[in-house]
Amino acid sequence: MIRTRALLAATFILFLVACSSGNAQAEPIQSRYNYDTDWENIKEAILKKDIKGLAAYAESDAIDAELIIDSFHADAEYIEQLRKATFKDLAVDDQGDRVLLVLSVNVSGSDEDGNEYESGLYLYFYQGEPSLQLVNFLAAG
Numbered sequence: 480m481i482r483t484r485a486l487l488a489a490t491f492i493l494f495l496v497a498c499s500s501g502n503a504q505a506e507p508i509q510s511r512y513n514y515d516t517d518w519e520n521i522k523e524a525i526l527k528k529d530i531k532g533l534a535a536y537a538e539s540d541a542i543d544a545e546l547i548i549d550s551f552h553a554d555a556e557y558i559e560q561l562r563k564a565t566f567k568d569l570a571v572d573d574q575g576d577r578v579l580l581v582l583s584v585n586v587s588g589s590d591e592d593g594n595e596y597e598s599g600l601y602l603y604f605y606q607g608e609p610s611l612q613l614v615n616f617l618a619a620g
Contacts, residue, residue, distance in 0.1 A: 515566040517611040522561055525551050538605065538612040547616050550600055557600055560584040579614065580604040596620065
């Protein structure tokens with residue numbers, strides 16, 4: 480019990496030092512959990528349109544797994560970018576009270592009238608215990 484608390488305290492101190500270093504190329508927080516495997520499971524759920532599989536990683540019932548899946552399948556470029564994304568590709572977003580990992584996929588082009596457009600999908604994850612937790616989804620554009 481004492482060793483566990485000491486380990487947690489040391490991990491927390493390392494986390495604080497890493498966050499305060501101002502390193503713009505911060506790495507996702509490492510832990511004993513298999514977040515990289517969780518990420519692959521999440522990708523697979525989206526690719527296979529597995530609503531229950533994706534919903535299993537949602538932090539709350541407010542996360543609409545079906546909407547997320549439909550949004551990714553709305554454009555083949557979103558799916559291609561998702562397929563290529565690895566856990567290490569997730570960006571680190573320090574929200575102050577907690578660090579989130581973010582997948583962003585973007586599509587741009589022009590319509591038949593020559594009007595240019597850009598759109599993007601963003602998934603936000605918290606590195607929880609014992610797995611990644613999908614905490615937010617944003618579609619823009």
